[in-house]
Amino acid sequence: MEATTNSDSIRLELYVRTLSPSGARARQEAVLERLQRLEDEGHIDDFYVKVWGKQIDPTTRAADTDQGQFILNRIAExxxxxxxxxxxxxxxxxxxxxxxxxxxxxxxxxVLPKMGLAEYHGSELEQVAPCTTGDDVYSITDHLDELERRLAGPSAAEQATVSPVAEE
Structure with a gap:
């Protein structure tokens, strides 16, 4: 993933399943709180929450609605x-x-996940979570942790570079 610069417009889209069990709702609320904090602190430009169902059948009339087409287009993207x-x-x-x-x-x-997150820089999709690479699962929490680290910038220790003073 590319490093984020201050000129990038960062937008996050959170997709949540309706009627999720209470454990999933608590995780959804925790993610929503983190997204709100990121926006309040000016780290992201916007976040968007989209509620979707448990599943979608691309062959039904429901899939031909604006909502159905939106979901199918996002899945394809x-x-x-x-x-x-x-x-x-x-x-x-x-x-x-x-x-x-x-x-x-x-x-x-x-079948749609209980929760999914997409990160856009401008109109470009940069990251989707959760996802799997090999045996490694990259969760929404992993992504938010990594995003917060990137947006926080280098630590003070990383910024302080020690350069030897040349003796004359």
């Missing part, structure tokens, strides 16, 4: 990013085949 970054989102955006007992037709459903 996230998957394209993952491909370019040599990472995967498959364990977090699972697809399941389901047969209708009424029509006998098969449908593909995309």
């Amino acid at each position: 996230f998957k394209q990013w993952a491909l370019a970054e040599n990472t995967t989102l498959e364990s977090f955006y699972q697809t399941h085949e389901q047969s209708s007992s009424i029509t006998g037709e098969d449908h593909t459903k995309i």
